Amino acid sequence: MRWRILATAALLAAVTATGLGAPTANAAAPAALVPAADRDVQFTVDGTTAYGTLHVPAHRAGHHLAAALLLPGSGPTDRDGNEPPALTPGTLALVADTLGADGVMTLRFDKYFTGRTGAGAYQGDPGRLDLAAFTRQAAAAYTALRDQPEADPHALLVVGHSEGGLQALLLARTVRPAPAGLALLAPQDERLLDLLAAQLDGQLDEAVAAGQLTEPAARANRVGVATAIADFRAGRPTDTSALLPPLASLLNALFGPNNARFVRSDDAVYPPDAARAIRPGTRVTVTCGTADANVPCATTAPLLAALARTHATGPGLRTLDGLDHFLHPAGTPVNDRMLAPAAVAALHEFARPWKSAE
Template identity: 40%
Template sequence: MRNVRRWIGAAAVPVLVLAGGVTLAGTAVALPDTGSVAVSNGSDAPVTFEADGTTFHGSLRNPDGAAVAAALLLPGSGPTDRNGNQPGVAADTLVRTADALAAHGIASLRFDKIGAGETGLGSYTVETVGEYGFTEQVDHAEAAVRLLAERTGVSPEEILVLGHSEGALTALALADRGIGDGFAFLAPLPMRYLDLLTAQLNAVVDSGQLGPDGEAVRADLSRAVESLRTTGAFPTDLHPVLAQFGMNPANAKFLFESDKLDPVELAAELAADTPVLLTCSDKDLNISCAQVEPLRNALSHTDLQFEHFTTANHSLEELGPLQPGPADQVALLPTSFEFSAAIDGWAAARGR
């Protein structure tokens, strides 16, 4: 899908994955959709809901026995499906999280966002997808909350909200609307969106992957950020590499709106003693633990469970002694042992 976003959740520094599954080295990656996986806790039921003229498709995970709580699961950036996957990027992050929650009696809803799975582009076309902004993404998540509340009887104010990567910003935006009574920010976007993209792209330039074009890309990167923040649009003469990394007209509205929100400021506004799970990992090439630290400090007034992993990649898969890299983006690896223990402990305190 041309120009559809594939950023934080799909990108790895020093090698970022571009739209269409092509890496900087020019290697095409095309993996089949992993589809549904074996469910070991509870069972999935297909659901749909309407928002902004689009029918969203998802799965409601019902635990064995009566549900004692309900959770909305929000994916990372780009065209991510209900399981947490994209074409060429296998992780099953969300379906594995649903499984962990169900073991503690927590029902959960996850859905194919715009550009992914059965939802597809919905009411948008390739030509009009640039009209899709972050505000719409939060609206769609709120519509999912309403469906979850209807199906489980848990009010929107009491629903748990778990967001992976960019999904953590969506979760914080829902909290700002008064939704949620417990949050998990998993490998979260920890700063303003354009600041993180700048850090990621500067790391690519520093790695030498762009060769002699590197410094030109760096200069245009600064110009692109300044222009978007002041005018809401990107300059028309940016280096083509920046367009490949998402800085193009199709993404301008989404980036402009999402960049206005500072996760640290939103986190500081959460009610005292709100249950929060926050994670980072030393082997996350997209977001470092040092970048997450200001977010951790902003959450100090909450009932915070902070987990500093050492062997999990950005998708919360287990790397063990292996070094992170492009291969672990495309291969479906086992769930991180550290994440399994962390989500199990957090869910146990929320469920039965």
Template identity: 55%
Template sequence: MIPLARRAAIGAVLVGSIAAGVLPAGAAQARPLTPATDREVTFTVDGTVTYGTLHLPVHRRGQRMPAVLLLPGSGSTDRNGDQPPALTPHTLAKLADALARDGVASLRFDKYGSGRTGLGAYADKPETIDYPAFVRQADAAYRLLARQPEVDRRAVRLIGHSEGALTALMVAVAAEPRTAGVGLLQPLAERFLDVLARQLHEQLAAAVAAGQMSPEEQRAIGRAVDRAVADLRAHRPIDTSAMPAALAALFQGLGGPSRRYVESIDAVDPASVARRLPPRTPALLTCGTIDPQVPCDTTTPLATALARAHTAGPGRVVLPGVGHDLTDPADPDVLAPAALDALHRFMRCGAPAAR
């Protein structure tokens, strides 16, 4: 962190006090309004140009606003929270709009493998990209956001959705400037391969319940899944011989060019990272009661870790009737009211006075 010089801080207080006594009441409010705008931004990290959108809400000229870095989920998810053309929930774009309505600026960007950024410097060697590269990319975005002239660097937060929540945690533990809060929305709450194995075991159980396979087949395939996970963690060739074709293809993909990424993200335990957060950091953790990817009970170790780190509220918030994409079941085009309420509570927690 590069702290403000003590003398400069004192000077700012004195100037503010003098100005308060000289300017007529309401002078600050009389400054002209600047309309909301999207600003295309770029930054370079590890030899790759990353493309993003800085969303600025309506604000007074010269105003310094709170801001949030928004981080997407797994796979080739772009700055809007989409994997076009098949998956377009616009999760991050909707979050940016919701924050703007509260006067909060935001930055979202196309991470490696998505949007205009693509694989960048890794295009000719995709097998060399690992999870720490994504963390460095997010950290560079956080620093860029804090440097924007419209942003109050005391009030920059991180919000990650799904796998992006883990990246938010990784950046937050050593963020410069110190983060004003970290939001974990439907987060990757367990180690990567533990989540994958749990989901596959649940699918096998559902197939038995639907009469699509026998319990004996379930046990055999389940053992094969556990062996494959152990192979990945031990850096061994993956044995897929006892798996159905579709499942074998999944693990062969995990053991292919993306293996370095898979092994490096699986090495990170979200709860262990959360325990390293600076004390009194405002933290939000959400889980939806109809989210099959992140059931609420799987977030308990992460919620406990946030408490042990002595973070501030709101803490874990259960979202009734909300799924993984945070949308309103009655209107999938908008975020669920419960998710918006949790977001508002988080942004108010520990917020500094307006500048």
């Protein structure tokens, strides 16, 4: 019977080695909790290193998280959604905090001519920058996010504010894997110069209502702005000499050598056309604030129709009553660092399928 004793000993050794004999309580013990943390991320594209902040929420070790790339609005807007020192609402930093509460990790970065990234390879010639350069930079950021060890490559998201909403649409049709979800927060939904003309018309109307300008003067400036835009689009010289000085200064800067290439390339894109390339089944949220003078709710219909034709899934449009372009309640000082509860709720709703249980 000795062979049975030897066999039993061998069996016990094998069981111990494979862990089958470990107590049930140890096998079910949860993985260690990794605390929330921010860490610096950098990536290089077109000869320029860009710098950003990765926010990783608290999670169990080894657990992969949904991961969202955050894209800023127009102009020199940095990783936090600020244009310091004058404009510091912290929009993207607040979005990162909100998504982090749902267990979604985020990457936000300083685009060209902002923050630590600065001008990079464009230092001596900013006029070389066009919309495609910013899209390539965003695509490199998406890849950097995808490659983070905590990121779930099947749950990559893009959240864009204002012009960043247009960039999200452009990015979604080029990167791989395609994003599982897009949150377009007060997105640019018209051609750039059409949107600009509407904004300037609104400001002229406000000046008339306040008694600061006569209606004939406002009308002449509306016509002058429209003529300057038409001439720029046609490649003709623009004449802004008859416009109010603030309008002339703005258009001269946009149409000047440092910005003309970018403006022309952005204005060539009709956002609903970009939306038609979105992958079917993509979860999409679009927000519009009823007090948003930059991107009014009245302009969203063509974009929403284009998204519907792609068979994108909901939540779809979320109208934010009384909110401005920075997702504040109307009348809130622009530099107050806050997101209105309705905007927070829209973000939580968007992130619901990827909400971490930890």
